[in-house]
Amino acid sequence: MTITFELVDKILNTSYEDIPESVRIHAKKSLFNWLGVTIGAINHPSIQMMIDMVEELESAPQVTVLGRKAKVDMLSAVLINGASSHVFDYDDTHLDTILHPSGPVAPIVFALGEKFGFSTKDLIRAFILGCEVELRISNAVYPSHYRLGYHSSSSVGVFGAATAASILLNLDREKVAMALGLAGTQSFGLREMFGTMAKPFHPGKASQNGLMAALLVQKGFTSSTQVLEAKCGFLNVMSPTYDVNKVLIDWGNEWEFEKNAFKPYACGIVLHPSIDACIQLSKLGKMEDVKEIFLRVNPYVLELTGKETPTTGLEGKFSIYHTGAIAFLEGDASENEYNDELVNAERTVAFRSKINPIPDKDIRKDKVEATLELVNGEKHRVYIEHATGSIENPMTQAMIIKKFTKLTKNILSPQQMEEVIRLTMNLDELNSIHPVLQVLE
Amino acid sequence: MTITFELVDKILNTSYEDIPESVRIHAKKSLFNWLGVTIGAINHPSIQMMIDMVEELESAPQVTVLGRKAKVDMLSAVLINGASSHVFDYDDTHLDTILHPSGPVAPIVFALGEKFGFSTKDLIRAFILGCEVELRISNAVYPSHYRLGYHSSSSVGVFGAATAASILLNLDREKVAMALGLAGTQSFGLREMFGTMAKPFHPGKASQNGLMAALLVQKGFTSSTQVLEAKCGFLNVMSPTYDVNKVLIDWGNEWEFEKNAFKPYACGIVLHPSIDACIQLSKLGKMEDVKEIFLRVNPYVLELTGKETPTTGLEGKFSIYHTGAIAFLEGDASENEYNDELVNAERTVAFRSKINPIPDKDIRKDKVEATLELVNGEKHRVYIEHATGSIENPMTQAMIIKKFTKLTKNILSPQQMEEVIRLTMNLDELNSIHPVLQVLE
Numbered sequence: 001m002t003i004t005f006e007l008v009d010k011i012l013n014t015s016y017e018d019i020p021e022s023v024r025i026h027a028k029k030s031l032f033n034w035l036g037v038t039i040g041a042i043n044h045p046s047i048q049m050m051i052d053m054v055e056e057l058e059s060a061p062q063v064t065v066l067g068r069k070a071k072v073d074m075l076s077a078v079l080i081n082g083a084s085s086h087v088f089d090y091d092d093t094h095l096d097t098i099l100h101p102s103g104p105v106a107p108i109v110f111a112l113g114e115k116f117g118f119s120t121k122d123l124i125r126a127f128i129l130g131c132e133v134e135l136r137i138s139n140a141v142y143p144s145h146y147r148l149g150y151h152s153s154s155s156v157g158v159f160g161a162a163t164a165a166s167i168l169l170n171l172d173r174e175k176v177a178m179a180l181g182l183a184g185t186q187s188f189g190l191r192e193m194f195g196t197m198a199k200p201f202h203p204g205k206a207s208q209n210g211l212m213a214a215l216l217v218q219k220g221f222t223s224s225t226q227v228l229e230a231k232c233g234f235l236n237v238m239s240p241t242y243d244v245n246k247v248l249i250d251w252g253n254e255w256e257f258e259k260n261a262f263k264p265y266a267c268g269i270v271l272h273p274s275i276d277a278c279i280q281l282s283k284l285g286k287m288e289d290v291k292e293i294f295l296r297v298n299p300y301v302l303e304l305t306g307k308e309t310p311t312t313g314l315e316g317k318f319s320i321y322h323t324g325a326i327a328f329l330e331g332d333a334s335e336n337e338y339n340d341e342l343v344n345a346e347r348t349v350a351f352r353s354k355i356n357p358i359p360d361k362d363i364r365k366d367k368v369e370a371t372l373e374l375v376n377g378e379k380h381r382v383y384i385e386h387a388t389g390s391i392e393n394p395m396t397q398a399m400i401i402k403k404f405t406k407l408t409k410n411i412l413s414p415q416q417m418e419e420v421i422r423l424t425m426n427l428d429e430l431n432s433i434h435p436v437l438q439v440l441e
Numbered sequence: 442m443t444i445t446f447e448l449v450d451k452i453l454n455t456s457y458e459d460i461p462e463s464v465r466i467h468a469k470k471s472l473f474n475w476l477g478v479t480i481g482a483i484n485h486p487s488i489q490m491m492i493d494m495v496e497e498l499e500s501a502p503q504v505t506v507l508g509r510k511a512k513v514d515m516l517s518a519v520l521i522n523g524a525s526s527h528v529f530d531y532d533d534t535h536l537d538t539i540l541h542p543s544g545p546v547a548p549i550v551f552a553l554g555e556k557f558g559f560s561t562k563d564l565i566r567a568f569i570l571g572c573e574v575e576l577r578i579s580n581a582v583y584p585s586h587y588r589l590g591y592h593s594s595s596s597v598g599v600f601g602a603a604t605a606a607s608i609l610l611n612l613d614r615e616k617v618a619m620a621l622g623l624a625g626t627q628s629f630g631l632r633e634m635f636g637t638m639a640k641p642f643h644p645g646k647a648s649q650n651g652l653m654a655a656l657l658v659q660k661g662f663t664s665s666t667q668v669l670e671a672k673c674g675f676l677n678v679m680s681p682t683y684d685v686n687k688v689l690i691d692w693g694n695e696w697e698f699e700k701n702a703f704k705p706y707a708c709g710i711v712l713h714p715s716i717d718a719c720i721q722l723s724k725l726g727k728m729e730d731v732k733e734i735f736l737r738v739n740p741y742v743l744e745l746t747g748k749e750t751p752t753t754g755l756e757g758k759f760s761i762y763h764t765g766a767i768a769f770l771e772g773d774a775s776e777n778e779y780n781d782e783l784v785n786a787e788r789t790v791a792f793r794s795k796i797n798p799i800p801d802k803d804i805r806k807d808k809v810e811a812t813l814e815l816v817n818g819e820k821h822r823v824y825i826e827h828a829t830g831s832i833e834n835p836m837t838q839a840m841i842i843k844k845f846t847k848l849t850k851n852i853l854s855p856q857q858m859e860e861v862i863r864l865t866m867n868l869d870e871l872n873s874i875h876p877v878l879q880v881l882e
Contacts, residue, residue, distance in 0.1 A: 049660040056656065057514040058501030073498040149673035185634045186646065190626040190665075191673035198623050198664035201657075205627065215497065216642075219490040223639035224631075232590035232632035 003229045003244055008176045010251045011133065011163060016125040023255045024428065027128045030092055031109070032424040033262045033400055034085055034102040039067035039440075040335070040407030041087035046197040050080050050204075063111045064437050067411050074115055078107035078161075078211050083204030086153070088335050089317050090266040090407075094135050094259055095366065095391060097142040097152065098269065101260055103203030104157035105130035105164045108211055112168045113433035120430045122168065128257055130164030135256035137228070139246040145239035146191075154189030154202035155238065161210020169218050174225065181223035182213035184234045195307065195318045262400055264389045265333035267317040270301045270365060272387040274320060274357075277370035278327035284380040285372055287329060287351065292373045295324060295357045298365035302357050313338040322348065324355035334406065366390060416440065444670045444685055449617045451692045452574065452604060457566040464696045465869065468569045471533055472550070473865040474703045474841055475526055475543040480508035480881075481776070481848030482528035487638040491521050491645075504552045505878055508852050515556055519548035519602075519652050524645030527594070529776050530758050531707040531848075535576050535700055536807065536832060538583040538593065539710065542701055544644030545598035546571035546605045549652055553609045554874035561871045563609065569698055571605030576697035578669070580687040586680035587632075595630030595643035596679065602651020610659050615666065622664035623654035625675045636748065636759045703841055705830045706774035708758040711742045711806060713828035715761060715798075718811035719768035725821040726813055728792065733814045734765060737799045739806035747798075754779040763789065765796035775847060807831060857881065 001009075016024075041047060042065065051065065054076040061071035066081050082103050085091050091100045109127045112118060118126075138156045146152050162183030166176045186209040189202045217223070227233050228247065235242045265275050274295050281293065297320070307319040316322040316338050325348050326337040342348055363369060366387065372380040386392040395403070401421060408417060419439040423430065430436070442450075457465075482488060483506065492506065495517040502512035507522050523544055526532050532541045550568045553559060559567075579597045587593050603624030607617045627650040630643045658664070668674050669688065676683045706716050715736050722734065738761070748760040757763040757779050766789050767778040783789055804810060807828065813821040827833040836844070846858055853861065860880040864871065871877070 046662060049657060049662045052660045053653070053656045057516055058503065059514070060499030060501070062499065073500070075498055149678035181634065181637075182639050182642070185631040185639050185643070186629045187631075188627045188629040190628075190668070190675065190678055192665045192668060192671040192678075193622065193626045194673075196622075196663045196665055198626050198662075201623070201662075202626070212494070215494045216490060219493045221487060221490045221639075221642075222637045224633045224637055227631070227633060230631075230633040232635075234631065237590035237631055237633075 002226045003247060004177050004180060004226045005173070006248055007133065007228070008173055008180070010248065011129050011167065011176065012173060014129060014252065016121045018252065019125065019128055020255065023128060023258055024124060026258055026260065027124050028425060028427050029262070029400060030102050030131070030260055031106055031127060031427065032404065032421070033092055034106040035066065035420070035424060036404035036407045037088055037090045038081055038085040039411055040090070041084045042067035042411065044084070044087045046087060046200065047080060047084050050083060054080065063114050064440065066110065066440065067408070069441070074111050075208050075212060077111045078207040079204040081107040081110060081204070082207035083200045086200035086203045088266045089268060090263050090335065092260050092262050093269045094138065094256065095261050095269060096259060097135070097138040098146065099135065099138045099156060100153040100203060101131040101134050101160065101257065103153055104161040104206040104210060105134065107204070107207045108161055108164045108168070110433060111211070112165065114437055116168070117432045117434065118168055120427050120432060123433060124428055126164040126167040129167060130160040131257045131260065132255065133163040134160030135259070136247045139256065140244055141235065141239040141242045144241040148240060149191045150238065151189035151191050151193065151199065151202050154206035155187045157203055157206040158183045158187050158210045161207045162213045165211045165214035169214050171214065171218060175217045177225035178221070178223045179214040179217040181225060181227040182217060182221065183210045184227035185223065186213065187234060187238060195315050259391060261389055261391055262395045264395055264399065264403070266335045266338055267323055267333060268304060269389070270304055271320060271323050272389055273366060273368035273384040274324055274370065275327040275333045276384045276387050277368050277382045278324050279331055280382045281370060281372040281380060282328045282331055285374050285378070289374045289376065290354055290372065291375045293324060293328065293355050294371040294373070295320065295355065296360045296363055296369040297357055298363050299359035299361055300365050302359050310343050313340050313343055316343040320357050321352040321355045325352040443667045444688060445618050445621060445667045446614070447689055448574065448669070449614055449621070451689065452570050452608065452617065453614060455570060455693065457562045459693065460566065460569055461696070464569060464699055465565060467699055467701065468565050469866060469868050470703070470841060471543050471572070471701055472547055472568060472868065473845065473862070474533055475547040476507065476861070476865060477845035477848045478529055478531045479522055479526040480852055481531070482525045483508035483852065485525070485528045487528060487641065488521060488525050491524060495521065504555050505881065507551065507881060508849070510882070515552050516649050516653060518552045519648040520645040522548040522551065522645070523648035524641045527641035527644045529707045530709060531704050531776065533701050533703050534710045535579065535697065536702050536710060537700060538576070538579040539587065540576065540579045540597060541594040541644060542572040542575050542601065542698065544594055545602040545647040545651060546575065548645070548648045549602055549605045549609070551874060552652070553606065555878055557609070558873045558875065559609055561868050561874060564874060565869060567605040567608040570608060571601040572698045572701065573696065574604040575601030576700070577688045580697065581685055582676065582680035582683045585682040589681060590632045591679065592630035592632050592634065592640065592643050595647035596628045598644055598647040599624045599628050599651045602648045603654045606652045606655030610655050612655065612659060616658045618666035619662070619664045620655040620658040622666060622668040623658055623662065624651045625668035626664065627654065628675060628679060636756050700832055702830050702832055703836045705836055705840065705844070707776045707779055708764055708774060709745060710830070711745055712761060712764050713830055714807060714809035714825040715765055715811065716768040716774045717825045717828050718809050718823045719765045720772055721823045722811060722813040722821060723769045723772060726815050726819070728770060730815045730817065731769070731795055731813065732816045733795050733797055734769065735797045735799055735812040735814070736761065736765060737801045737804055737810040739804050740800035740802055741806050743798050743800050751784050754781050754784055757784040761798050762793040762796045766793040
């Protein structure tokens, strides 16, 4: 049997009841966290541009643009909602492979859930299995695929989207394999786009590609049923090296999805230890007394976030200089600290020249060794072992709720917020996703 | 200046008048040939499935599905029309790099031409430059990119689609670079899909991705402006080796687009010499007298078309065994010879076991040395230097018209055919594409 079919069998043979309760609880948290970041960015200019485009297409009002009055057709909805969830770079992250699992999958759960009224148990199962498939494929190709230059949140994410859509559309074994094939051949996403609107576009488009694949296969469309392992298939073509065993190993016992972490800060996870460190250092010296701050980090951190002179909020997220500066100066790195104005403020620009990252391959990429040198010669050292939001030091339920509240405060009323929190935290007890969407209307 | 911007400047500085007349004539032929293959397949089940999907999305009637009464939104139209043009594998081919240039580009010309009423000179210019950009990028990455496993008609085609759309939407320099970026990051298409409906899906989807990129950038969306040359850009990520100089070399003097050939046979161009040879051999011996036919071909031919036991018409196109058999038995390899019934007919199956391809790296891939061995020991040898439809032995105008007629005979009335032929052959004299579309209604 081929790997692709083995995977399909694992998917189809995993019922809601087969999924451990801890995983299901994590799914509810993930969907809630995803909803917050999605609604939070829904009025962002880049999302407005996507809505403008969809309006030009005279799209039919089928499915909700989350946090808006607008409805658009299913395929456009997953594009927009998926993109919105990644605008702030504030969505969930599989720390082992730096993939944002919910981005391509959750939009499908919401869109098909709204259109067809599926039970929330069906939705949660599709969501979990979609993410699990993504993450296992991600494990198989990491780090080779990512290092080559692919943004795996879309290039691998498309498999998660197709999986979730296939489950909900109730495709049979052969068709699920074909949906994975038709999705996999649409795998895409270049890391060169980081720092532009094209980056958040990626998970939305992956969601759209995966849903389109499942919809077409449902209508009889064919594709290869061995997209993963074939000579000209995904693994061989798009990853210089890979370990195909990681796709299936310990299925049902080990849940990659549980390694999905939530972000306390609105930038790439690799910067989070440095943010924790700079916030701690800010308590040990005043701004005007700082001579230098040294951040000893894994070289990889600098590769991703080495922008020395960012000029926009988006670029600021890829700058350890800006990020270190605002963490020290503002004591946070939420979306507020990544606006264009603050990136260009004299005070920020002046301070960021004091941030000195030092690449050191002996420092693991989820750690940082930070040193504060004051003008008077005093030195303070901080060592972050587990950043806030890591698996070892996760965000608490209260922190996640606070994050949701902060993100949606200009979009939802306090009553709406409260209702959404209550409903999504108990999603498995609802008959469908409709009550959540009614609150958002 | 970056390569991407240099390319953008070349594009924007090439006016309709700058394009040699021979190239413009070739464009009219290409569009006509494309229209024939597109209308010809528009009732194919795979296209019906795509239309069914689009209907489920309640798409708005903006743009014509060519050869149908239906209209759908712009983005869906280019998907469907682009896919239809490749269903029969009968569209145009850049022989040097085995890329089908019109597939992703022509749908945009028709869709935006219909929606916005652009002049046919603007449309022809956009079409030519879109194809030219594709083919130059294809030259830069060939054969490495294709060999790795990418179907360049989509993976490179997406740049052609974005170019044509950017020109028609009148994007400025910066925005054209960004449209190329947003298109390039959506580059996709695995060769594993060959022999399934996913293959013709590729050029349609590339067209959709390219048009979406241009539409979004028009609304203000940003992306990288150095998608070609960046470290994590298209060339480095998707092609193990490449020659970036080929993108710009001799721009305006050498037109790659003129090396675009039309197919007399409804299968991959690599099989055409073998088809010519088998048709010639069929005049030198009767079916029942044939012992063996040996086809000495480049190993590459067999790599692409080595399916020994095809069971569908689509698979037959990837089988030198089936193709050799029908060329000998039926004297042609048009769409009629690639239906499921004929592929499985006893007579075909029996004869295809007599077809013996011999890989020989000393035979160039556009040639074949064919030997017919009769039961009585007689031997006949045929050597095809330039297959029908090659640059050296091109299809005549009359052959192209005959091809159009044969393809559309069940869809268009004789009057419609005649009118479409007359109008598209003189496309540059029309004010817009509307008269062509009115005939098709």
